[in-house]
Ligand SMILES: [Mg+2]
């Protein structure tokens with residue numbers, strides 16, 4: 360990474376080392392899909408077939424909007440949803456990892472880029488007291504209406520042909536890094552931690568000195584290895600994890616250097 364112009368002429372060791380940790384949420388921080396878990400609140404813990412089959416590829420946010428209308432129509436209230444969502448388990452080792460990052464915030468900036476929504480992520484992070492670990496959360500904005508229905512909107516619109524219409528995580532990462540650079544913050548390394556197909560787009564944006572950490576056995580890992588087999592590997596380093604303790608071990612090495 361080239362140094363920003365502000366760094367020119369500063370003594371060695373400045374700007375201080377700082378790492379950016381970019382996390383996906385579903386199946387990465389929590390060991391479930393939050394949008395699937397909310398169905399536990401529905402009558403008989405399932406959705407009617409017509410609703411379930413109404414999903415069109417690339418239009419997930421609209422589909423979840425219809426799920427929330429169904430829950431509202433069936434009298435499912437905010438407190439019930441919150442109680443259900445905060446029982447989702449974290450992935451193995453994640454509580455330790457987030458605790459470790461929280462103790463080393465001077466070295467790590469930490470963001471979430473997720474296709475879940477602001478309400479679910481807020482509930483889950485606050486219930487576990489992890490909200491201070493994260494500097495920013497980029498996800499679909501959600502809120503309860505005056506009639507008590509949960510509503511959700513697209514995070515943004517974008518021009519990437521590879522991503523669902525509501526969210527391109529590459530765009531989010533790029534904009535965040537540009538914004539930080541404008542404020543004089545450049546990162547020694549970007550670490551991207553995720554599991555899903557929509558995490559490939561941001562991973563392909565990472566540079567040689569960065570690192571992608573795909574969860575073992577999940578779509579992102581498979582897509583990254585397919586690229587390597589097709590002789591067009593990603594530019595960044597790749598380190599597979601199965602427990603978040605693996606990620607913590609790597610970060611400990613990183614800050615020892
Ligand atoms: Mg995920």
Ligand SMILES: [Zn+2]
Nearest residue numbers: 519522527560
């Ligand atoms: Zn994209």
